[in-house]
Structure formats: C-alpha cells, structure tokens
Amino acid sequence: MKHLLHLIPLLLLSSTSFADTRDDATWLREKGQLIFHDTFEREETGNGLKAIGNGWESATADRIPKIKQADLNEGILKIASATKEAGHAAHIHHDAGFTDGGAVIRFKFPGLSKGESLQLGYVDRELKGVHAGHLCYGIVSQSGITLIDHKTGVMNLEIRKQREEAAAKKAKIPADLEVLLKTKQVTAPYKPDTEWHELVLVTEGDELRLSIDGKILARHRSEGFAHPMKRWFSFLVPSTVWIDDVKIWKIK
Template sequence: MKSSLRLFALLFLSSSSFADTADDAAWLREKGGLIFHDAFEREETGNSLKAIGNGWESATADRVPKIKQADLDSGILKISSATKEAGHAAHIHHDAGFTDGGAVIRFKFPGLSKGESLQLGFVDRELKGVHAGHLCYGIVGQSGITLIDHKTGVMNLEIRKQREEAAAKKTKIPAELDALLKTKQTTAPYKPDTEWHELVLVTEGDEMRLSIDGKLLARHRSEGFAHPMKRWFSFLVPSTVWIDDVKIWKVK
C-alpha cells in the first residue's frame, strides 16, 4: 500500500513538473493548424484603419490621422502609440477565430519610451454584456507579467458599472466584488530588457498560459478564458514596442 502511494506521488510530481515546463509552441504545432502568419515584409500605406495591410486594423488610427502609430520597417512592425493625443493606447487587431489555440510572436522593447509594455490577447466584438468584447489578455510590463480575464472581470458591463459608480462617489467597491476580481488575474515576476524574445500566449479550456523563449512564466484558470470564440487577436500598446513575426494557431 505504501509503495503504491509512493508511486502515485512520484507520478503526480512528474506530471506536474511536465505541465510547468510544457512547450506551448510545440502544442500549437502538433495539435493545431496555422490560420494566420505575418512577417511584415512590406510597407504600410499611410496612417488609416487598414494601412498596416494583410488584414490588420488599427482601431485607434482614425483618432489621430496625422500621427504615424504603426511603421513597417525592414520586416518589423514598429508601434509607437499616440496615447495622449488619441486618448487611448494604440489598439491593433486581426481576425483569429478559435476556442482553444493562441499566438506566437517575436517582440522587443526598443527602449525608446519609459515604462514600455505590451498587452496582447483576444476579443469578441459580437459578445454582448462585455465592454468592446474584451475577453482576456496577457500583459508584459516593467514589473512583471499579468494574465487577466476581462470577460467575467473588469470589462463585464455590470461589474464595470459598479466600479464606475464607486469611482464617482470616491468610495471603495464592495468587498465581495473586490475579492471576485482578485480571482480573475494572476501576476508573475519578469524583468524585461531590450532584446528580441519569442512569446507564446494560449488558451486551453478555462486556462491561459504565457511563455517567453520556451519558458512557461504564467498560467491561470478563469471561466472567461473558455469563451467559445476568440474572433480577434489584439495588441494594446501604450508606448513603444516592436513586433517581428506573428503566427495565430487554432487547436479547436
């Protein structure tokens, strides 16, 4: 009996260790199909909504038509957000369309702005009851990595209303709501630099995972991650970031 329990414990630890080091890029290649790829080997055609080309749209471009926020330069998408002028961080998206799957990108913080960060994730503009269809995101910032469920968290319209009312009254949100929102995200340590890195962001069931350079850095479970249709893959950039390559994969 003791030997059986010992064997079970060893198997459990082994499987847990494998899960913590799982290669999500390999998972996407082996279990999924590539539905989009862009290496940005072209020139943009101005500053408009569709100027990046190849199906990309910049949702904030028309707010500041005279300011270039997306520059295609030698196969690199260089994003420089006119956040102050546009009243919104640069928001660039592309059609995706999956339940489980994810994206593989190469990114770099060029060191041109203070506090450079990159938010990337998934949107479903057809979803009612959630502000702008924001579903879930991974955020790479100067103080770490955050995975967040917006669908059943801060972008849920009922929750958003409660938070706005509390802000207007300069009061705290209800304790139970605060406790709920804390379950909708996780943060992991990460120290960014100005080198190129490969980032993998996936959703599988109710779990989201983020890896950089083949190392799993953050994972979290929340019901919003299981939304059945991630229609858009989206970048939200408050300052500057460079993107060299994007692949979107569908597992189911």
C-alpha cells in the first residue's frame, strides 16, 4: 500500500462545524460564466436516454424503457427511480466542462418515498484508472450531508480492486487503505424536510463545498477535487426527488 500513500494529502483541511457566511452562488455569478441553464419548461418525449431533452441523458433509462423515471411536469424534473427493476439508481447527467466552477439547483424531497436522498457531482468519462470516470460528489440524505472524493478514493481502480478482493475473501481491507479512505470524505449534520431549497455544489482547487439556502454546510479538501476537467454534471437518485432551475457555472 505504500504506493497509494501519496494519495493522502500532506495537509487535509476540512470543516463542517462552523458558520461559513460565504455565498458561493454569488461567487459563481460574479466571477464565473454561465454555461448551462434549464428551467424544465417543456414535456419529456418518452422514457429513453435523451427523453428529458436540452442535452440531458438518463443513463439508466434504456434498461427499463417501459418505466418512466423522469417526468417533466409544471417546470419540474420529477425523478422516480426504478432502482430495483434497473439494477441501478437513476443516473442523469449533462455536459459541463470546467476546472473550477459549480452548479446551482433548486431541489425538493417530495416525501413520496422512504429515505429520499440526492447525490450530485462531477464525472469525466475520459479519465482512465477511475471507474466510470466518477470524480466527486455531494450527497444529501436523511442522515446528513457527505462530500466524497471518488477519483482518489473508492472509484480508483487499484483501490476498487483491493476492496473487491477483500470482500470476496470476507476479509477486512488493509489498515492503511482504510486510513486513506477516511481522508477522502467528510460528513456534516443536516435534517432534510419536504420544502424547496437552493443547493450549490462548487469545486475550487482541491476544495469541494456544498451550500443550502446560501450557507455552506460542508467543505472538504482532497486532491481528486482538483481534477482539471469536470466534463459532466450528474444526478444519482435512488428513490424520489424533484429538481428545478439548474445552472452550471464555469470559473475556469
């Protein structure tokens, strides 16, 4: 595992326990370039890969073409994942393309399913050595908010292989790998409700930050966040969530 230790930052800075008054939505508007905007004021064209329209792709749609997982209704993208039938949570993505920047969305847990959650983040399918190009994500769940570096964590193919081998043997992963993976994520408290909220997820250098309603609730530093090209903005939804008014901003 010594060859993996270079993945642990020499200085790991994260904080989820203080009031951070920085407004990342304002930072994006004042310093960035708006590269995509969607208010979902249209109807979907079916249940297929591109049925949402405006450049969105539902990567799991074609697995179960007879089941609607994305419904455009009254300007809202209503996602209802057929996770069991598809063998995968609903995965919906759009082109992005930035080094530093982020996304601003309105979201709501409609209270239609137990344990509603939303995972959103950035992907680079051209990246080798990382499963499906997964880079980094923010996860809003019923138990809190998690920020996670997948690029140099669990989706790194070398690390993924070691974890799979340990699982096959019903053994624990090596202690140094466990230590490494703990540096790749941070969790902050959050109690969700069924109201509309504005969520902002930004990357700036090696830092990932997630804000809700203008307040940074979680921030973390890890080298995978600094990946030079976030090609896709992605939603992963295991049950139900409503999305509205998505903006993607590029700082550089």
